[in-house]
Amino acid sequence: MKLDSIATFVMVVQSGSLSEAARRLRISRSVVSERLVDLEKELGTSLIQRTTRKVTVTENGTAFLSRAIRILREVEEATADLAERRGSLSGPLRISAPATFGRMHLGPALFPFLVHHPEIQLTLDLNDRRVDAAADGFDAVIRHGPIPDSFLVAWQLATSRRILVASPTYLAQHGTPTSLSELEGHKGIFYTHRGQADWRFARQGETKVVHGQPGLVLNNGDMMREAAIAGLGITLLPVFIISSAIRSGELQMIDVGIEPEREFIYIAHPDGQNPSTKLRALAAWLKDAFGSPPYWETELDAFLDFGDQTVQGNADVLVKPELPR
Template sequence: MLKLDGIAAFVSVADSGSISEAARRLHLSKSVVSERLAEVERALGSRLLHRTTRKVSLTEDGAAFLERASRIVREVADATADMAERRGTLTGPLRVSAPVTFGRMHLGPALYPFLAQHPQLELTLDLDDRRVDAAADSYDAVVRHGALDDSRLVAWQLAPSRRVLVASPAYLARHGTPASTDALQQHRGLFYMNRGVADWRFQGPAGAVVVRAPVALRVNNGDMLRDAAVAGLGIALLPTFIAGEAIRSGALRAIDLGMQPAAEAVYVAHPEGRRSSAKLRAFVQCLREAFGDPPYWDA
């Protein structure tokens, strides 16, 4: 007969790729995790994992069983959390992916009081600038900046996101301040690396305008892009949640071309078909209240 603790052990090993790591996550010994795995395999009459001294990998049967097993574990965790909510308590794991710079600058300060208020909540915040697959990578939710381009996600907006062209006063003193998109093409560009595209896109009265400029730097991190602009290496298009403080201090100046970049937002999204839990709704509400409307970084 299958037992829930055995299914949970299997899911944890499959997710982590290691019995040792699964044991650490479950607060169990490796021998207990191994025995629970063996019980599941005996109950199913099938081998679910290939085990070597270096790694653990799924068999074909294991891969087939994992999707439903993960759903079972998640549903039980959600049901437990819902019962705790009835008692006014948020409890259990919550796994979220978020961009590095936004997470460091804004998520952390917003979430520290929230976590202190809910000590039974187990938040895993994975900071990564790549676009993860929330469902395939077993995230409860993802925090993203930009346009929602995945129809498999259900999203809540946390805050609008304005972007501005910026450069250092020293760079503008040397090269002049562009007043049009044509003039902008003569400047050195600092670009966020996104699928190899190095351009800026604006919305004008006549429609969309795409501007390409000589590339001084491509990088997939907003902190470095801002710092390169502060260092006078060129012009960057940055969200105000990254550039705002540098603009207020005078380290960067905003450049007005008479047109705006396409509207974007910061949002939280969860996989379609997965019910939003009480702890996820509380997470979203915490961030909305902390960021404000308009968000504090646009003050």
């Protein structure tokens, strides 16, 4: 049984067609078809039903798929392990991360890591949807929120403070709430993937839930910030998204006398899966790059403490800690 044939089968399933698998593997469609035929002959069963428009995985193909992915991963990890024993980090690394955080902060921290370790082949999927790390083939997921109690082992990368904000225009028209009861009557801009249109606060171990009036529900932090700047309502967002908008005056902070629930930036890998040396190295690198507390929070705190002198009139510049070497 050839590894090329197994890899081709997995790629066909993941891409959804023989033509797309051929494009991604940079081989001809006829070679993809030949490899599938060879694998099916070797296994003595049909793995895929082919039509002119799509491929459908058979029951036996579904049963073989998870093992095929595991076989390929084991080979990749074995190769990478030998490289690590020689003192270098190499091989594939598949990570899922949130879109807004990835664009604003993860990318700038990741790129020097990849320059420092050029033999690592990183696949980064920026998506806010919930993913099953093991089933979707990710070595780890980077997420923002409460650290979940799940079948994942989570390592904290940074704290993440969230702040209620709205535009000066909205607050001038509708008033500034100073308590949870006043907040309840305001229009809210909410995040889709949190499941409910509410704001959650914590006091002495107890969660306080406030249901605002849903004015807009979105699945992207950038657009939530822009909607708040446009005056569409109040939103609760992490500092890493809204720091520059607060410093520029486009958004104003709202104090209702209670802190939002605590959240974190964390990286998590499936329980029972031994994390690779390169994944541990990446986690350590990111933790150092973000800082403790993270640079996006210390910069905002400095601005709030010392005013405009801190940023010298440039609200888009963040003073980041030196990246690890």
